[in-house]
Amino acid sequence: MRCQLLAALLLLAGILPTQADDALREAYTQPLPGLADTDREAFFRGRSLFRQSWVVAPAEDSAAGLGPLYNRLACISCHQKNGRGRSPDGPDERMLSMLVRLSVPGKAADGGPKAHPAYGGQLNEEGIAGVPGEGRAALSWIETKPVTLAGGEKVSLRRPRIDFVDLAYGPIGKVLFSPRIGQPVYGLGLLEAVPEKTLVAMAAEAKADGVRGRLNRVWDAAAKQTVVGRFGFKSNQPNLRQQIAGAMVGDLGITTTLFPDENCTPVQKACQKAPSAGHPEMSNSDLDAIEFYLANIAAPPRRKADDPQVRAGERQFASLGCASCHRHELQTGPSPRFPLTANRQIAPYTDLLIHDMGKGLADDRPNFQANGREWRTPPLWGIGLVPQVNEHSQYLHDGRARNLQEAILWHGGEARTARQRYVAAPPAARRELLAFLESL
Template identity: 55%
Template sequence: MMRLSLVLALSLGAASAAGAAETLSGGSSTVTDAGREAYSRPSPALTPERLPEFFKGRGLFRQSWVIPPAEDIEIAGLGPLYNRISCAACHLKNARGKSPDGPDDDAGGLLIRLSVPGRSENGGPRPHPVYGDQLQNHGIPGVAEEGRVSIEYAEFAVTLADGETVSLRTPKIVLSDLRYGPLEGDVLMSARVGPAVYGLGLLEAASDETLLDLERRSKRDGIEGRVNRVWDAASGRVAIGRFGHKANVPNLPQQIAGAFLGDMGITSSLLPEENCTATQKDCRMAPSARRPELAPEQLDAVVLYVRSLAVPARRNPDDPEVVRGESLFREIGCNECHVETLQTGRFAPLPELSNQTIHPYTDLLVHDMGAELADGRPDFQAGPREWRTAPLWGIGLAASIAEHTTFLHDGRARNILEAVLWHGGEAAIVRDRVKGLGKSDRQALLRFLESL
């Protein structure tokens, strides 16, 4: 509690003393770039000796991996089953991933998590016995892909207090060409697009105590929020979750090793077994490039890359409309979950990120967001209606960097206003306040979000 009031006092002090400090969304890891590379810059705090490893990690993140056997063993290991051939294919420009426009659009950056009711031995979702924990829509030659994913949308209109209507689209997951038999019975599915990947080292550097303080702190309007407790594969213990849309992964090494394996079929020292279930015989027989396919230094480089990606600074924070929008954001109560200011702790893996005042606009907690946003699929202790508060820093550059503006865990929202109107559950009261705003106040709120 004491720690938190200190953080709040500090942030108020900073705001009144110098507006400039508020623009430093990522503390010393902030860049003033607002161009297309603004999500891809190394933190200015990174010691110069680390830059070669950062660029090596960047190369591997953008690398198109190849199917073994291949001459270049360094970049071989794709498959037997996989979703895409590079990290960047889903995390283009490190921005939020794009959802398909409709049933004929390739699923692009979207993937489907799968499970059956119950828990795995480490307390996580129980993988489907045949299809595993994620549907892979590609296979190497000789190994059938698992199936095809498409998304169908149904539109409905929401009317705001000033009479304006907004059309929202509800996604429906449609699986076809299932090559390992039908997915029958009680199968839980969750469609997800990639979150933005900049600033994540700072979120990893926020201490467990900070998250527990945020959980305990009293909030308005019946808002709660809790930490997810998940399995840490490296330590073999339960740990607080931070990454993934349900805060279902404890740290970046595990998130990234998980992505190499689950999304691309590339094994690592952390996750050394190929991603084939017992019944997927061709998958089990397919050759691996080497064991593990990703060398430990390669994993380290990608971890360093993602960990040290800087956060873009805010633009025009002193514009009167933006200032008014910022007040509305607080009055309405958006900041009960999208917490403006956090302090990073001591972070041994990358000391450059320690003790920073950051403005991520998230509490990293999971919240009940209502039945409409629910995926019905629990993930460790996050319930079927719960999602991690999405960080809002840098969101104003999404349109120009990503060249799309789809938001939320499955990209169903086509702009920021739609994303807000989808809020339900704990956020229903807050959402209704937005619906009740007049046009000019609504504009001001959006201008503020675009300034982040």
């Protein structure tokens, strides 16, 4: 009885989680409404594969195949609770849900980034026994000159600095690099179901405030042709299946029929000689299951939509110009493989196009037709739940923004006019906009 009374007092004090808190923490993991009982087995099988830790070959285990080089042991490690990764606090902290893309000037045979000759397309910090990890990316934070907002509020922004240390395969030399946190993985099937003609039409539209937006055209490894990209920070992947297969080989060292070669460069001799769990290591059946799972995860619904401050913030979102790129409504089309995503009106707050975001956010690393200043408009649905689900408040591709206001203030290029309007807006209007974003 005493324990129950203590628990009740703690709950009233806000110290213990409520059932509502628990539901919020699982907001990114729910299946699309209407998933048939016959499909739930496939959904949960895919979820199990997404969450499982992979092991080193040879092993009598269906999860064998890790490495020889890798970043983490499981997909869920970089997408905790299917949500947003975070960056380290300083150079002594390892990247746990973040990685660094690498390339050198020029283009690969498929038109994409040209991999570094010794370190490949991303830095793999870990290696299986006998295979040295490639090294470590030490991230430090540099504070920028404060921004003064209308009303006198001052905001200090930060940007990352990367130093490559403990390199195992020689000097890295002149390299193009881009740190990236793990992206949310809910709602992906709905985004894939938006017809290509819709993306083409949005790119062709005349827009206000110097906003343009265009398509990235990327290599489809299955179709063996260049197609419209829609996934990845620069819309550098054509579809969900290739996004998954690229992450499997890049992050975990797991080969698939799409990417059958191990992630070893010519100078990495021990990596080349390491045992494999098969050719490929992941079956098409397992790849199908992960694809089915990710295609059928729902985006969380909005909250407090009728709150007066939130409604005022929604109007600010439109009047400041945010909605030019963060489109409220999109319509999905036919989707034979994933019927629940078909012919639906969705509210992802993205146009899936790439935009010039200015010098401040540039990584100076081209990716197919996206240049070093261009980024895909990230979907905003679910963004207000990041603090509850992922227990941090980091945003943008490298986690530099410590809150939503800092994310807005980093906008430049095509978003410069909208940013200037936000800076000049009265404090009450800014609070309304942030309340709206927190409701998504």
